[in-house]
Amino acid sequence: MKIKRAFTSVIAGFSIAVGCLAINNLSANAATTQNGVTNDQINQYVNNATLEQKVGQMYVSRTPQDPNQVKNDVSKYNLGGLIVYDADMKGLTQQQFKDKMKSFQDSAQTPLLVGVDQEGGLVSRLTHSGLVQQNGNQFAFPRKQYEEGGMKEVVDDAEKNATLLRSLGINWNYAPDADYSTKPGTFMWDRTFGQGYQQTADYLSKVVPAWQHDNLVASTLKHFPGYGDAADTHTGFAENSKSLTELENQDMVPFKAGMKAGADSVMVTHVIYNKIDPEYPASLSPKINSLIRNNCNYNGVIVTDALEMGAITDFAKEHGNASVDVLAVKAGNDMIMTTDYATGIKEIVSAVKAGEIPESQINASVTRILQLKNKLGLLKPENLMFRKPTNNNNNTSTIINPGNTDHKNPSVISGNNSITISGITYNNDKKVAFINGKVSDPAAEGSMIMTATSANTGKKITTAVVGGKGVFAIELPMTNEVQNVKITSDDDSYAAVTTKVEAIKADKPVVNTDQNNKQNSSTEKQTNKQNNSVKDEVNITLNTEKQANSAKKNTQVVSKNINSEKTTVTNPVYKSAIKTNYQGKNVITTSHDSAAHAVAQKSNNNAKVLPKTGTKENIVALFGLAITSTTALFGLALRKKN
Numbered sequence: 001m002k003i004k005r006a007f008t009s010v011i012a013g014f015s016i017a018v019g020c021l022a023i024n025n026l027s028a029n030a031a032t033t034q035n036g037v038t039n040d041q042i043n044q045y046v047n048n049a050t051l052e053q054k055v056g057q058m059y060v061s062r063t064p065q066d067p068n069q070v071k072n073d074v075s076k077y078n079l080g081g082l083i084v085y086d087a088d089m090k091g092l093t094q095q096q097f098k099d100k101m102k103s104f105q106d107s108a109q110t111p112l113l114v115g116v117d118q119e120g121g122l123v124s125r126l127t128h129s130g131l132v133q134q135n136g137n138q139f140a141f142p143r144k145q146y147e148e149g150g151m152k153e154v155v156d157d158a159e160k161n162a163t164l165l166r167s168l169g170i171n172w173n174y175a176p177d178a179d180y181s182t183k184p185g186t187f188m189w190d191r192t193f194g195q196g197y198q199q200t201a202d203y204l205s206k207v208v209p210a211w212q213h214d215n216l217v218a219s220t221l222k223h224f225p226g227y228g229d230a231a232d233t234h235t236g237f238a239e240n241s242k243s244l245t246e247l248e249n250q251d252m253v254p255f256k257a258g259m260k261a262g263a264d265s266v267m268v269t270h271v272i273y274n275k276i277d278p279e280y281p282a283s284l285s286p287k288i289n290s291l292i293r294n295n296c297n298y299n300g301v302i303v304t305d306a307l308e309m310g311a312i313t314d315f316a317k318e319h320g321n322a323s324v325d326v327l328a329v330k331a332g333n334d335m336i337m338t339t340d341y342a343t344g345i346k347e348i349v350s351a352v353k354a355g356e357i358p359e360s361q362i363n364a365s366v367t368r369i370l371q372l373k374n375k376l377g378l379l380k381p382e383n384l385m386f387r388k389p390t391n392n393n394n395n396t397s398t399i400i401n402p403g404n405t406d407h408k409n410p411s412v413i414s415g416n417n418s419i420t421i422s423g424i425t426y427n428n429d430k431k432v433a434f435i436n437g438k439v440s441d442p443a444a445e446g447s448m449i450m451t452a453t454s455a456n457t458g459k460k461i462t463t464a465v466v467g468g469k470g471v472f473a474i475e476l477p478m479t480n481e482v483q484n485v486k487i488t489s490d491d492d493s494y495a496a497v498t499t500k501v502e503a504i505k506a507d508k509p510v511v512n513t514d515q516n517n518k519q520n521s522s523t524e525k526q527t528n529k530q531n532n533s534v535k536d537e538v539n540i541t542l543n544t545e546k547q548a549n550s551a552k553k554n555t556q557v558v559s560k561n562i563n564s565e566k567t568t569v570t571n572p573v574y575k576s577a578i579k580t581n582y583q584g585k586n587v588i589t590t591s592h593d594s595a596a597h598a599v600a601q602k603s604n605n606n607a608k609v610l611p612k613t614g615t616k617e618n619i620v621a622l623f624g625l626a627i628t629s630t631t632a633l634f635g636l637a638l639r640k641k642n
Contacts, residue, residue, distance in 0.1 A: 036380045042370045045384040046363050053078045053109070054366045055348045058334065059341045060115060060303065062449075063088050065490065067100065071107035077341055080369055081113030081172065086448070087490050089129035094168060097131055101169030111378035113218070113369075115172035118161060119191055120145070122442060123175075132164070142176065142203070143194035151206060158210035166216035171376050174220045174267060176207050178254040179227040197250050201257035208261035215375055221258040223269030223305060225282065225291060226251025238311060243275045256296065264372055265301040266292055268333065270311040280331070281311055284324060289332035301368050304328050306446070307338040309465050310473060317475075323347045329357055334365040417441065417493045419450075426478075430504045435474040437497075439489065442470045448489055450474055455484035455498050478503055 046054065056078035063082045064070050073079065082104065089097055105112055117123050121141030126132040137145050138157045145154045158176075165173060180200055181192045193200045204221070211219040225247050228240050242251070255266070268288060270281040277285040283304040292298050307324050316324050325344035328336050329351070338344060351357045373379050418440045425434040439448060448466040452474045453459060464474040476485065483501045488494070 036377065037374055037384060039371075041381060041384055042367060042374065042379075045370065046366050049366075051349050051352060051359065051362070052345060054362050055345050055352075056080065056341070057110065057366045057369050058329070058336055058348075058362070059344065060113060060335050060337050061341050062306075062308075062339045063104075067103065070104050073341070074104060074108040074112060077345060078109045079112065079341060080110070080335060081115060083115040083117075083174075083337065084125065084170065085117075086125055086129040086444075087492075089125065089131040090491070090493075092131065094131060098167075098169050105169070110370075110383055111373055113172045113373060113376075113378075114170050115174055115220075116165065116170050117174045117446060118165065118170075119175040119177055121190060122445065123191060126164075126168075128441075131168075141190060142207070143190070143192065146193065146195075146203070151203070154203065155206050155210045158207050159213050162211050162213060162217040170217070171378065172218045172220070172265070173211060174222060176204060176211065176219065176221070176258070177223075178204055178221045178258055179223060180251055180254065181228060193254075197253045200254040204254050204258040204263075205261045208258050208263050212262065212264060215377060218264035218301075218372060218376060220265045220267050220303070221255050221263045222267035223271070224252075224255055224266050225269075225273065225288060226255070227269055227271060238271045240271050240273050241275060242273070247273070247276075252291075259296060259298050259300075263300060264375070265303055266298065267303050267305055268292075270305055270309055280327075281315055283307070283312070283333070284315070284327040284331050286331045293332060299368070301334045301372050302332065303335040304333050304337050306465065307336065308449075308463070310467070313464075313475065323351075326351045326356070329361070329365075332361075334368050417491070417495075419487055419489060419494055419497045421487065421497060421499045424499070424501055425473075426504060431478050433476040433478055433501050435476055435485065435487065435499060435501065437472055437474075437487065439466055439470040439472070439494065442468075444470050444489075444491070448491055451488050451490070452476060453486045453488070455486040461485070476501055 057080040059077070059079050060081035060083055061073075061079055063084055064073065065087060070082070074082070084101075088100075092100065101114060104114075116125050118125055118139075119141070120139050121144070122128075124139045127134050127139045132139070137148060137153065138160060142154050145157055162173070165171070177191045177193075178200065179192050180197055193203050195203070208219050208221075211217055226240075228242070228251055259266070268283045270283050272278065272281050273285075273288065276291075277287040279285075280287075282288040289302065292302055307328065312324050316322055323344070325336055325338060325340075326347050329348055336344065348357065348362075352359050352362060370379065370384075419437060420440075421435060421437045423436050425436060426432065427434075435452065437450075439450075444466045445468050446465060449463050450466060450472050451463045452461045454461060461477075462475060464472050466472045474487070476483070478501075480503050482503065484498060485501055486496050486498050488496045
């Protein structure tokens with residue numbers, strides 16, 4: 001496998017070298033357009049700022065729910081930007097929100113890029129939060145706008161929405177979506193333009209200038225190099241098996257058009273592209289970044305997708321809890337979207353001082369960031385005057401805390417907002433549990449953070465981002481005791497829920513308790529009938545014979561798949577247990593509902609799972625069942641003969 005991956009990487013690297021050199025990136029205008037400061041002033045700032053100040057500029061963070069924490073941290077860490085979600089807007093008038101954003105800007109050492117996901121449709125933070133009311137198709141998915149009003153409506157609405165965003169204090173939109181999906185029902189389908197690759201490219205060539213009119217708002221092409229039909233990276237790994245040639249001739253065509261149209265930034269996805277870089281998600285891959293920067297000649301800002309997504313947290317755990325912030329910078333990203341900037345800044349600074357990252361790379365990224373801010377009219381000479389550094393990364397780590405921490409009294413008691421736990425899953429050695437669930441609002445995707453705390457001590461354990469269709473999966477380290485876990489949302493209209501997570505030994509089969517009880521009850525009834533009459537015994541024996549035949553068929557299936565990554569076994573006892581293997585990770589689910597979540601979230605549809613599966617060890621049980629049934633039939637025949 002390692003040899004194959006190495007060979008694939010060499011071929012991919014050679015192909016990249018002859019990539020999309022023809023692109024003349026017009027977003028370089030961002031580097032030369034001067035509004036408030038000169039290039040010399042920007043260069044002087046970059047040359048004289050502390051390393052901590054410069055690295056702080058590379059962070060765009062989810063906005064903490066405590067406004068005082070925001071004001072403190074944007075100054076203390078010299079953060080480059082914030083991203084606002086529904087929770088930052090709910091319950092506020094437009095004037096209150098504007099005042100809130102202004103207070104953050106006034107506290108910042110350097111003016112902030114304030115970003116938002118305002119694609120339209122389900123990904124419309126303005127309308128979903130209630131800050132802005134829906135107005136016809138103005139905030140609909142571009143696909144719907146185009147189908148009902150043509151390209152003119154798409155462009156007109158983009159211009160209006162850009163003006164609206166800037167009036168609210170938002171200057172960076174994580175749109176338009178440049179992805180193309182071929183399969184209805186996949187994670188990205190609804191968010192795409194819905195036409196062919198070239199039609200999508202034509203759309204981007206028109207909508208990018210509309211979003212960026214009068215330099216009010218920066219636009220973002222996402223999710224490079226093309227999300228395609230991959231699974232949801234909010235909740236786990238996702239892969240794309242297209243070759244570089246296929247990507248260049250298909251998925252990257254819209255991105256190239258958007259770059260030519262002058263897009264200010266590009267967001268990189270967390271999908272793993274096996275034939276380009278089989279080791280790293282795109283957001284952490286130098287090879288993917290090389291496609292953008294060196295071969296496409298793109299000189300705008302490159303930003304990661306949110307690093308707290310499941311695909312990246314899973315990757316970090318599989319690589320010894322490696323610093324994904326450091327890996328993101330090594331890959332070549334200019335800005336890192338994450339929440340734990342206090343820890344990340346310190347790690348990146350250490351990596352630079354250790355010679356792992358050249359400071360010249362940091363300087364280049366900060367220059368691009370400041371040039372974008374200057375293009376947007378955010379910078380004035382006084383913004384680049386040095387304040388006394390306030391960074392003290394030895395202080396307590398800044399982790400975003402959810403609002404309404406007790407969640408006993410939801411702010412909106414409508415019965416519509418709810419958290420449902422669908423099942424508990426475990427990895428193969430039972431050291432990690434996954435609490436699978438769903439929130440009632442599908443538009444919470446990417447916006448809502450779920451937090452797991454100990455119901456006994458109130459101590460925070462971990463967090464997870466809600467994925468597509470409101471689904472989430474929270475990774476929970478196992479202990480030797482039953483854990484009572486409280487699940488809360490950062491949206492205070494959702495009441496908390498509590499669930500129990502049992503400690504399971506590695507050699508113990510994972511069985512759904514309710515299902516097992518039903519099996520035991522059924523077995524007892526069959527045993528009673530067997531004791532009452534020979535006729536019942538014959539019926540049971542015949543049922544056993546059917547099971548034996550079924551076992552034989554299933555054993556044949558197992559024999560064909562036993563050495564593959566996707567191993568399935570049917571066992572009449574453990575009907576509810578499902579096991580799948582993905583990149584060396586085994587996931588076992590214990591309920592019918594959680595089965596779908598475990599496969600979709602942690603295996604990302606890469607493992608084909610047949611209904612009612614168990615473990616390889618059950619093969620022995622299946623053979624035993626066949627032998628038992630044969631013996632029973634033979635014994636019954638002797639009894640009848642006697």
